[in-house]
Amino acid sequence: MSGRPQVAEVAKPAPRRIALLGVGTVGRALLERLRALDDPRLPLGLVANSRRRLPLIGASSPRAWPDALAQGEPHDGSGALPGLAPGDIVVDATASAELAAWHPRWLRQGLHVVSANKLGLGGPLLRQHEIRALATDGRHYGDAATVGAGLPLLRTLRELRAGGDRIGAVVGVLSGTLAWLFDGYDGCEPFSARVRAAVAQGYAEPDPRVDLSGEDVCRKLLILARTAGYPLEQAEVRVDSLLTPALAAAAPDHVDAALAELDGPLAERAARTARDGKVLRYVARFDAAGARIGLEALPADDPLAVGRGCDNRVAIWSTRYRDRPLQIQGPGAGAEVTAAALLDDLLRIVAS
Numbered sequence: 001m002s003g004r005p006q007v008a009e010v011a012k013p014a015p016r017r018i019a020l021l022g023v024g025t026v027g028r029a030l031l032e033r034l035r036a037l038d039d040p041r042l043p044l045g046l047v048a049n050s051r052r053r054l055p056l057i058g059a060s061s062p063r064a065w066p067d068a069l070a071q072g073e074p075h076d077g078s079g080a081l082p083g084l085a086p087g088d089i090v091v092d093a094t095a096s097a098e099l100a101a102w103h104p105r106w107l108r109q110g111l112h113v114v115s116a117n118k119l120g121l122g123g124p125l126l127r128q129h130e131i132r133a134l135a136t137d138g139r140h141y142g143d144a145a146t147v148g149a150g151l152p153l154l155r156t157l158r159e160l161r162a163g164g165d166r167i168g169a170v171v172g173v174l175s176g177t178l179a180w181l182f183d184g185y186d187g188c189e190p191f192s193a194r195v196r197a198a199v200a201q202g203y204a205e206p207d208p209r210v211d212l213s214g215e216d217v218c219r220k221l222l223i224l225a226r227t228a229g230y231p232l233e234q235a236e237v238r239v240d241s242l243l244t245p246a247l248a249a250a251a252p253d254h255v256d257a258a259l260a261e262l263d264g265p266l267a268e269r270a271a272r273t274a275r276d277g278k279v280l281r282y283v284a285r286f287d288a289a290g291a292r293i294g295l296e297a298l299p300a301d302d303p304l305a306v307g308r309g310c311d312n313r314v315a316i317w318s319t320r321y322r323d324r325p326l327q328i329q330g331p332g333a334g335a336e337v338t339a340a341a342l343l344d345d346l347l348r349i350v351a352s
């Protein structure tokens with residue numbers, strides 16, 4: 001036999017398509033990053049908000065998407081996403097409880113999931129177990145954006161445990177919004193004005209009461225604790241909310257006006273704390289004895305008090321970090337860092 005050896009044609013796998021749910025602060029920033037990167041391995045297949053969806057066949061640079069989405073197909077905001085096939089990737093950039101319940105369903109359908117929505121892993125413990133059990137055999141669940149907006153916290157806990165460490169305790173400032181609100185706060189400026197500014201910066205949750213009540217921190221603490229080997233339920237976490245009962249009960253369109261209720265009590269507390277030479281920080285803690293979250297007065301040079309702006313700062317005690325903790329600090333909220341964390345997860349999936 002002569003001539004060139006026959007080489008079997010290997011069919012190229014179709015590129016995975018991305019379905020982006022939620023085009024608010026984080027979703028828009030992700031679209032910008034995808035456009036800037038222009039990576040052919042990351043074509044958009046669908047963009048949706050709670051009312052409209054826009055199928056995008058093979059588009060990685062959907063410049064006209066905001067207008068096009070407004071004219072898109074009606075969408076019921078559910079996780080039923082026509083046109084996706086196993087291997088495609090759903091990005092949840094919403095805070096929707098309904099969509100979080102779809103995370104295990106998407107994995108069962110053979111889809112990969114990348115989430116900024118903390119209610120997937122930080123919701124009911126059963127759902128977290130389901131997601132972890134399903135995210136195997138080549139199905140991925142990207143969670144880097146859920147805690148610390150991409151700071152290497154979950155990754156570090158996993159690596160410590162994979163190396164045989166037991167996590168003894170974790171203590172941290174886990175809310176970018178609350179870190180930003182209390183950084184330099186001396187009670188002179190109305191706290192409510194600071195909350196409005198944090199919303200405008202894109203740090204706060206769609207309803208800032210989710211930050212002020214400690215609920216957002218609680219979701220992050222649950223994700224961290226479960227990753228660290230502490231299978232906690234929300235009811236096991238003691239959370240001291242900053243909300244007054246009237247603010248907690250306010251109808252959504254009265255929240256802005258009701259924020260002023262926080263001004264007096266927090267100004268008084270900040271002034272008292274400053275007189276003692278301390279600063280206020282909203283701190284989350286867990287160890288084998290339990291988990292709690294709340295506002296604490298810390299010495300100004302306490303390691304948890306030194307972060308600036310929206311910085312998160314987390315100390316981890318483990319078998320190897322027994323005497324002095326491992327500490328991780330950096331911006332813990334904001335469109336850019338969060339979108340970058342989602343993109344990191346997407347790149348990990350397409351590289352796998």
Ligand SMILES: NC(=O)C1=CN([C@@H]2O[C@H](COP(=O)(O)OP(=O)(O)OC[C@H]3O[C@@H](n4cnc5c(N)ncnc54)[C@H](O)[C@@H]3O)[C@@H](O)[C@H]2O)C=CC1
Nearest residue numbers: 022024025026049050077093094095116117206333334338
């Ligand atoms: N803003 C930040 O710094 C960070 C946010 N996150 C998380 O990212 C998620 C999004 O946050 P943001 O962009 O700040 O909120 P956002 O309110 O600006 O955007 C959320 C978007 O989701 C849309 N949406 C709601 N329900 C939907 C549904 N069922 N289907 C499709 N779209 C739906 C809303 O219309 C809105 O446009 C939240 O879960 C948040 O906790 C995580 C880390 C940092």
Ligand SMILES: N[C@@H](CC=O)C(=O)O
Nearest residue numbers: 175176177203204205
């Ligand atoms: N609202 C959250 C956003 C990031 O998770 C925060 O302020 O930390």
